[in-house]
Amino acid sequence: MSKERYLVVRTHGLMTHLLNPDRIRSWAMIPDWESLFKEISSTEYGVFLEKVDDLRSADKVTDVTLRVLGRRVRTFLEISKGDVVEEATVRYLAKYDVENLKRKIFSLLIRKEGVSEERFLPISGFMVSMDPILRASDVSQICDLLPQGKLRDFISAWLSSGQMNIPLLDIGIDRAYLAETIAWAEMTKMREVFRIYAENYALGVILRSQLTGIGSEFYSPMLEFLSQNVRKALSESSTFEESIKALLSTEAHKSMASELMEVYEKYGVPWTLDLSLFKELYSKIRSLARMKPLSSIFPFSYIVAAEWESWAVRTVVLGKLSGIESEKIYDMLSLY
Amino acid sequence: MSFRSVGRILPTKGFLIRLRERAALLQMGVEALKMKRDQLIRESQELLKQLHARKDIDKKLEEAFSMVKMAYAVAGPQEMRKAALLATPLRIEVRTKSVVGVETPEITTSEFKLAVSPSLNSAVMAAAAKLSEAIREMMPLVNAEARFERIAEALAQTMRKVNALEKIVIPDYTAAIKYVEELLEEEDLEEFLTIKKYRQIKRGE
Numbered sequence: 001m002s003k004e005r006y007l008v009v010r011t012h013g014l015m016t017h018l019l020n021p022d023r024i025r026s027w028a029m030i031p032d033w034e035s036l037f038k039e040i041s042s043t044e045y046g047v048f049l050e051k052v053d054d055l056r057s058a059d060k061v062t063d064v065t066l067r068v069l070g071r072r073v074r075t076f077l078e079i080s081k082g083d084v085v086e087e088a089t090v091r092y093l094a095k096y097d098v099e100n101l102k103r104k105i106f107s108l109l110i111r112k113e114g115v116s117e118e119r120f121l122p123i124s125g126f127m128v129s130m131d132p133i134l135r136a137s138d139v140s141q142i143c144d145l146l147p148q149g150k151l152r153d154f155i156s157a158w159l160s161s162g163q164m165n166i167p168l169l170d171i172g173i174d175r176a177y178l179a180e181t182i183a184w185a186e187m188t189k190m191r192e193v194f195r196i197y198a199e200n201y202a203l204g205v206i207l208r209s210q211l212t213g214i215g216s217e218f219y220s221p222m223l224e225f226l227s228q229n230v231r232k233a234l235s236e237s238s239t240f241e242e243s244i245k246a247l248l249s250t251e252a253h254k255s256m257a258s259e260l261m262e263v264y265e266k267y268g269v270p271w272t273l274d275l276s277l278f279k280e281l282y283s284k285i286r287s288l289a290r291m292k293p294l295s296s297i298f299p300f301s302y303i304v305a306a307e308w309e310s311w312a313v314r315t316v317v318l319g320k321l322s323g324i325e326s327e328k329i330y331d332m333l334s335l336y
Numbered sequence: 337m338s339f340r341s342v343g344r345i346l347p348t349k350g351f352l353i354r355l356r357e358r359a360a361l362l363q364m365g366v367e368a369l370k371m372k373r374d375q376l377i378r379e380s381q382e383l384l385k386q387l388h389a390r391k392d393i394d395k396k397l398e399e400a401f402s403m404v405k406m407a408y409a410v411a412g413p414q415e416m417r418k419a420a421l422l423a424t425p426l427r428i429e430v431r432t433k434s435v436v437g438v439e440t441p442e443i444t445t446s447e448f449k450l451a452v453s454p455s456l457n458s459a460v461m462a463a464a465a466k467l468s469e470a471i472r473e474m475m476p477l478v479n480a481e482a483r484f485e486r487i488a489e490a491l492a493q494t495m496r497k498v499n500a501l502e503k504i505v506i507p508d509y510t511a512a513i514k515y516v517e518e519l520l521e522e523e524d525l526e527e528f529l530t531i532k533k534y535r536q537i538k539r540g541e
Contacts, residue, residue, distance in 0.1 A: 103418055205454055208458060
């Protein structure tokens with residue numbers, strides 16, 4: 001059996017350990033904490049939960065969901081060792097390193113009390129070892145710790161420019177990460193998945209920039225990661241509303257744009273943007289994996305599914321903790 | 337006889353003149369205080385109109401807090417901490433403005449931006465946008481409430497002063513003046529009779 005087939009078979013096995021998304025959604029309707037605890041305890045998450053009160057701590061819940069995701073990622077990386085999927089997983093999950101890196105840099109630049117330096121995943125860094133980076137006392141030290149590449153080049157150029165422009169740094173880090181990732185993916189059979197991922201990621205940065213009122217001169221370099229028709233639609237839009245209207249005309253993002261428009265009109269703010277983007281990414285990769293069940297895309301889709309599961313469990317528990325209505329939590333977790 | 341507001345009474349013409357001067361000054365003071373009171377009432381009535389906005393602000397704040405709760409559920413505590421790191425805290429400038437001698441605070445927002453980074457979760461950004469909008473709209477109300485509080489305090493004080501002057505001090509002074517006048521009149525009469533008696537004795541009548 002080839003490595004690829006072996007991985008597909010093993011991933012099928014791993015997939016059976018994932019919770020059914022509908023089951024997680026149904027937890028939103030559980031009225032009391034005891035029953036919810038009983039339900040969650042019977043899953044893999046139960047290993048990290050000792051008592052009902054653990055569910056009442058947002059930090060604990062976040063930690064538990066990330067620990068389970070970390071375990072799943074570790075197992076997957078072990079079985080995919082040496083395959084292109086391993087590298088694809090590492091490059092995909094490097095987004096968490098990018099996030100941690102940003103937090104560390106922001107905390108050093110802004111220097112405020114109560115800065116969170118925890119990792120998203122309780123496992124070592126994917127792109128770079130995070131421990132020395134989290135111990136760094138200034139940004140130039142971080143720069144030296146980064147491997148040679150676009151990210152390191154960008155951060156050192158930003159530092160030498162002397163500008164303290166946080167949005168520029170923020171978008172620049174994302175751009176460098178995406179450019180490196182897509183350059184690698186284009187040379188592999190994972191290009192299709194990574195094109196979807198890069199477009200989804202870039203779209204998020206562009207739309208969030210428009211929401212925060214950041215000028216197009218900052219976010220326009222992200223347009224290079226979009227497919228031709230999406231780029232064309234967005235290049236003429238300067239506000240969030242215009243962009244969503246433009247996305248409604250594209251086949252690729254119609255469902256997401258219509259959901260966002262609905263939320264935007266109802267609440268005046270598109271608070272579900274990240275959720276919608278992630279749902280779109282998960283839905284697209286899942287349908288691509290279904291279309292090519294014996295390709296490397298299927299094993300890769302496991303990571304995105306595991307991430308969705310972790311995200312959904314956290315949303316149900318934190319949603320209940322925040323007093324959000326059950327129906328709203330249920331709706332939030334619907335897939336396209 | 338004693339008059340609490342006036343103090344020790346001296347039945348002299350000089351004292352009477354001083355009493356009359358003080359009474360006139362008090363009357364002028366009452367008029368000025370009445371003018372101040374009317375102006376303060378007008379100011380507070382103007383502010384009352386602004387205070388009606390409280391209901392809308394309460395609603396906006398409720399919406400913003402429910403959005404914060406949602407952001408917490410969607411993005412998680414770590415993302416909220418990151419947002420806190422990137423937020424520019426609310427900085428205000430407080431100046432004082434005088435309204436008919438009453439010092440009232442005037443608060444202006446000098447710096448306030450809750451979401452500055454495009455890498456923040458959209459739910460956090462939405463909550464930040466709602467919260468900053470509500471806080472910005474709340475600032476004129478904060479100003480109005482702070483001013484109203486000071487003006488109401490000054491108004492109560494002014495009314496107490498007017499009442500005390502009108503009901504106690506001025507009547508005391510008026511009575512004291514009358515009393516001194518009567519005493520002086522009696523003295524004058526006594527003196528007149530003494531002189532008259534003296535003249536009669538001198539003429540040998």
